[in-house]
Amino acid sequence: MEVMLGVRFLASEYPTGRWHRGRIDTLGLDENNTPVVIEFKKGSDSGVLPQAVSYLTWLHSARFEFEALVKERLGSEAVESIDWRNPRAICIAAGFSHHDRVAVLDSPRPIDLVRYRVFDGGLLSLLLVESGAGSATSVPPQPRRRRTPLGSGNEGELALPQATTGPAPACLRDLYGELDEALTAWGEVEVRMLRHYVAYRLMVNRASVIFRPSHGVILTYLSLDPDTVVLEEGFSRDMRGIGHLGTGDLEVRIASAADLEKAGPLIRRAFEAA
Incomplete structure (x- = not known):
């Protein structure tokens, strides 16, 4: 998972409780310290997208439960670094419909659609086919693009991350x-x-x-x-x-x-x- 998806493993088949009534295929924490829900489907399945969105909704309500899991698996330092601004989902399937790809781009949650292929000899390939940044992002990036004007209040002014101090010359x-x-x-x-x-x-x-x-x-x-x-x-x-x-x-x-x-x-x- 870390090599191919950049996600540290936390749990599989994780139960979401009696009220939500589900089991998340995989929970993880990505390389940017963002909580991640991963759903796998064998073949093509149009139901994977709403299921992932549903589990992201659960994740927002289960923050303390998720942090306890991170502490157990990765330690207290990892808990302190969790970025809760935009938990995301990764949906992995053999294929996705046109409607799935359009829906991801307009989703309020960040979601990646990843297509898998299995070849002779046990070789596995993963291909990112669509990525939605989510409308809740404080500085929304344009997904899957070639040019990136990172603007702030004034046209042409560079928006800097919080760790940066002082104006950019x-x-x-x-x-x-x-x-x-x-x-x-x-x-x-x-x-x-x-x-x-x-x-x-x-x-x-x-x-x-x-x-x-x-x-x-x-x-x-x-x-x-x-x-x-x-x-x-x-x-x-x-x-x-x-x-x-x-x-x-x-x-x-x-x-x-x-x-x-x-x-x-x-x-x-x-x-x-x-």
Whole structure:
């Protein structure tokens, strides 16, 4: 689950109680610390979507029960980091109808539709076919897109995550615009503005971006094995075993157009590995 979906396992066939009368196929916590409901269907089943929405409704009412489960499985520190703003669902089936795909885009809850295929030799593939961001998101991202203007109150102004302090200088805003283009050039990349960073996803996070305006730098964490990279002091760093916001083991510091050009091959490798 962690490798293919970016979700840490909590429980399977989890009972939702006598009033809701259901069993959730899988409960988990994703790499962005968001609660996740996963529903599996063998073959194509148009009933998977309303079932997932129903379980998300239950999850909102069972916050303390879910937190107790996280504490039991992952520890107290994981409970403190849970982001309750937008619990999401992942529906996995052999196929989805046109109506399912349209409904997901207009759903008030974030829902991913994932198609599975099983091949000879026991090989399994998962493909994200549709992703709805949910209308409850405080800064709603546009799912599955190539270009990402992250605006705030003033046109052209960069909206920064809460962990960022100080105004973003114009040079950093322009640089981020170029970085965003580089990060969304690899297929239908989903961009999510989270509490402390911006996540770029292809099923799972491939990159996360954190702004440091006071230092005039953008930190980009890539899902790339640092052992496969020739590290350069002041530009790239192995983050394994070092606590940091965002996801990804390779840190790349971008402070100029030259840094961004140098980061291009690393960004390409991170997304091609998906």
